[in-house]
Amino acid sequence: MSAPTKQEPFRLGFLTAIEVPEKGYVGGLLVTTHHGRPLEFQCTLPVKANPTQEILYGPTLGPFILGELIGGALVDKAGIKPHLVLTDQEQILELRAHVNSPVAFVQADGSEPGKKRVQAVAATGELRLGRQMLRFHAAHAEDVEKISVESARFPDDADLSEPFVRVREALQEALKVGGLR
Amino acid sequence: MIPSVFSGLFSTTKAPPPPETISQSENEATADSAPVESTAGAKYRLDTAEIEPPTPHIDPSLVESAEPIAEISPASETDGIPGVQIHSSGLNGALTRIPKVKVIPLPVGAPIIPPPVRWRPQWPSVKTVKICFPQGLEFLPPKPEKPKKKPEKVKDPAQPLTAEDADATAEIVPVPEGTPPKATRIKPPADAISLEDRLFFLLQPPLETWLKGQEMVMPFEPFQYQYEGIAWLFAQKAALLADEMGLGKTMQTITAMRLLLRSGQAQRILLVCPKPLIPNWQREFKTWAEELPLTTIEGDTQRRQMLWNLPGSNILLVNYELMVRDMEAFGENPPQFDLVTLDEAQRVKNRGSCTAVNARKIPRRRTWALTGTPIENRPEELASLYEFMEIIPPGGTPDLKQLQSLAKDYILRRTKDLVMTDMPPRLDRDAVLDLTPAQRLAYETAEKEGVIHLNEMGDSITIQHVFELVMRLKQIANYDPLTGDSAKFERLEADMEEVAASGGKAILFSQWTKTIDWLVEKLQRFNPLVYHGKIPTPKREPILAQFKQDPSKHIILMSYATGAVGLNLQFAGYVFLYDRWWNPAIEDQAINRAHRIGQKSQVIVTKFISKDTIEERIDRVLNEKRELFRSILGCGEATTESLGMNASEIFGLFDLKARHGKGTRLIKPAPAKS
Numbered sequence: 001m002s003a004p005t006k007q008e009p010f011r012l013g014f015l016t017a018i019e020v021p022e023k024g025y026v027g028g029l030l031v032t033t034h035h036g037r038p039l040e041f042q043c044t045l046p047v048k049a050n051p052t053q054e055i056l057y058g059p060t061l062g063p064f065i066l067g068e069l070i071g072g073a074l075v076d077k078a079g080i081k082p083h084l085v086l087t088d089q090e091q092i093l094e095l096r097a098h099v100n101s102p103v104a105f106v107q108a109d110g111s112e113p114g115k116k117r118v119q120a121v122a123a124t125g126e127l128r129l130g131r132q133m134l135r136f137h138a139a140h141a142e143d144v145e146k147i148s149v150e151s152a153r154f155p156d157d158a159d160l161s162e163p164f165v166r167v168r169e170a171l172q173e174a175l176k177v178g179g180l181r
Numbered sequence: 182m183i184p185s186v187f188s189g190l191f192s193t194t195k196a197p198p199p200p201e202t203i204s205q206s207e208n209e210a211t212a213d214s215a216p217v218e219s220t221a222g223a224k225y226r227l228d229t230a231e232i233e234p235p236t237p238h239i240d241p242s243l244v245e246s247a248e249p250i251a252e253i254s255p256a257s258e259t260d261g262i263p264g265v266q267i268h269s270s271g272l273n274g275a276l277t278r279i280p281k282v283k284v285i286p287l288p289v290g291a292p293i294i295p296p297p298v299r300w301r302p303q304w305p306s307v308k309t310v311k312i313c314f315p316q317g318l319e320f321l322p323p324k325p326e327k328p329k330k331k332p333e334k335v336k337d338p339a340q341p342l343t344a345e346d347a348d349a350t351a352e353i354v355p356v357p358e359g360t361p362p363k364a365t366r367i368k369p370p371a372d373a374i375s376l377e378d379r380l381f382f383l384l385q386p387p388l389e390t391w392l393k394g395q396e397m398v399m400p401f402e403p404f405q406y407q408y409e410g411i412a413w414l415f416a417q418k419a420a421l422l423a424d425e426m427g428l429g430k431t432m433q434t435i436t437a438m439r440l441l442l443r444s445g446q447a448q449r450i451l452l453v454c455p456k457p458l459i460p461n462w463q464r465e466f467k468t469w470a471e472e473l474p475l476t477t478i479e480g481d482t483q484r485r486q487m488l489w490n491l492p493g494s495n496i497l498l499v500n501y502e503l504m505v506r507d508m509e510a511f512g513e514n515p516p517q518f519d520l521v522t523l524d525e526a527q528r529v530k531n532r533g534s535c536t537a538v539n540a541r542k543i544p545r546r547r548t549w550a551l552t553g554t555p556i557e558n559r560p561e562e563l564a565s566l567y568e569f570m571e572i573i574p575p576g577g578t579p580d581l582k583q584l585q586s587l588a589k590d591y592i593l594r595r596t597k598d599l600v601m602t603d604m605p606p607r608l609d610r611d612a613v614l615d616l617t618p619a620q621r622l623a624y625e626t627a628e629k630e631g632v633i634h635l636n637e638m639g640d641s642i643t644i645q646h647v648f649e650l651v652m653r654l655k656q657i658a659n660y661d662p663l664t665g666d667s668a669k670f671e672r673l674e675a676d677m678e679e680v681a682a683s684g685g686k687a688i689l690f691s692q693w694t695k696t697i698d699w700l701v702e703k704l705q706r707f708n709p710l711v712y713h714g715k716i717p718t719p720k721r722e723p724i725l726a727q728f729k730q731d732p733s734k735h736i737i738l739m740s741y742a743t744g745a746v747g748l749n750l751q752f753a754g755y756v757f758l759y760d761r762w763w764n765p766a767i768e769d770q771a772i773n774r775a776h777r778i779g780q781k782s783q784v785i786v787t788k789f790i791s792k793d794t795i796e797e798r799i800d801r802v803l804n805e806k807r808e809l810f811r812s813i814l815g816c817g818e819a820t821t822e823s824l825g826m827n828a829s830e831i832f833g834l835f836d837l838k839a840r841h842g843k844g845t846r847l848i849k850p851a852p853a854k855s
Contacts, residue, residue, distance in 0.1 A: 036390050041384050
């Protein structure tokens, strides 16, 4: 994914999934500007592993379904490609092995009053963006530097966890309305 | 060719199919099907997740020796296959099956070719549903923020917002440290049925984020109820914002329009308002959305035609009179809009009126109506508003329950009591005054003569005849035209002494410009300003500015008709109702010019009532009306009675009797024709 120009908005993809009893996982990807304004939303139909697959994949089933299958499909089919994919589910970090965009796990709100923005820490694969600390895929340490260049676009009080609330609400709404059958 | 050394070794399995067949079946093997379906008839099986896929590699030593490999006996089923880890899942029986081995003949010494296809489990492709958001309009960026010289100071929402603030600061109010950010989410409206529509609203960011972001700078921090109002308006295709006067309907509307334009939901918006409010809207747009291009429809017919169709005009502002005139001129081809908003929408309360008919003709996708008095007189007026909003069919006559039911979805009304609990109070006090002797004499003479005259007219009297008498008596209650005596003025003068001494400012309302002109002469030492319908529109704004800025101007005299709506005079702490209007809603509108957001101190409202006059009777009726008004807007048990003074009530102000045989009978207005 090529870096955006200064005039071009930096596009964020907020990727998360919810588990629906007896149906499996439903994933959603909300692509927004760096101000949080939505550009595109996409969600999957439920994806469920059968018992054999659960046995077959064992502990790797979660990262496989969430990261590779759901995340991969959503990013692949996105009409507007995000410059950075953010997720609040650690298992989705696996997606990085299958897409070209940097993928980061948004850790809990680590904001401390008066604390200055921390510079990129490539060694630990972490970067503070707004109120949150991001953790990047261990095998892609270069992502940290790549994104830290864009970090100036984000105000210190930017809340990167908020859009996940929107995505989950949208998924619940889609399930309720019956749009994901 | 080397003979296949494996042929015949696997006596318990089928003979290997031709290479093409094997290749195909191998490719078709999936995690779903292979381990389960292929167990039929097979005695041995490998856990495909734990072994490498078979390779075509053949050990040359095996070829050279050509020694048969020991056949796996059925006994190994129970012993298991050496080197194969038995899974603990309960499929152990299947796991003991011998693996299928693909045999590919290769010439001796041929290079080892890696397997052409890497085996991996295949899942059905994941199906997705997508919605795209329309591209928002780009406008000129707002002015860059001033460099911060002082430490950021958090503006307390409880602190009033004044027009001065608009000039003083252009900064976003920062979130206090440690305070969890507020989040006002846009909810899908009740009439949004499709998933796409509902998700569109659900996926919008919280308003606080949106408005505080660099995309849309707000001059002030809105109050929480204003955020909610903006979010509600943004989502509604038909909306009646009926907040009580002074709660910021204008600001909420402008901001919601701004969001619509920026999110690509609207490109052309028409705003219709009373003529005196045009400058007010222009000023408010400059304050709240300076980047939005606003075009005011004015000038001669040719110029107006050009303005209506001017490309790039996102927001058109027009007064009611010009809207009516131009819509009639457009005939069957009026311009189309994404949103039409009527300010002071009670102007379309009469369905058959020219204004209502022409407003309904404007083609649009969304309709908003703004009014602090959705029911000014009768509930039927609300039906007319609903018809304009296209939520009831043309000519529809919903009953009261239906009106109330629709109100839940389409009306948002908040009162100051509800949302501005920390707003300075409004103190109403009735100044019940005895007329001066000269006034009393004039009043009683006029009343006696007037009633006698009406009685003599008998059944031929009309509402106009009674109305004329009422007006004459009210004027005498204001001041005696012969002597110039006025009990009200004496009281006013005394009160104004206090107001001026404290550096305060007062607004006085009267229904007569004649009374206002008379008062101007008498109040010269308080440097009065005059604002009524006879003042040309271009001169009105400077008068308001002077009243606001000049500390020597202690009072402004206004007519109800011109000054009661849309003006922001929250710097005035005193309101005098020199005489009473016919409708309590209009009086409230007048009072709320001062008692509104931005007011820093309590507002003292003085209502002058002349004792033992028609004003006392009118006041009693108005109080009853005010209670009825509250009950309807509060969804209480209401009737369809008029909220303003109707003909019966005006007749009832006097004891009018006609001769009837030997006695008399009460004179009543003729019943209205259906």
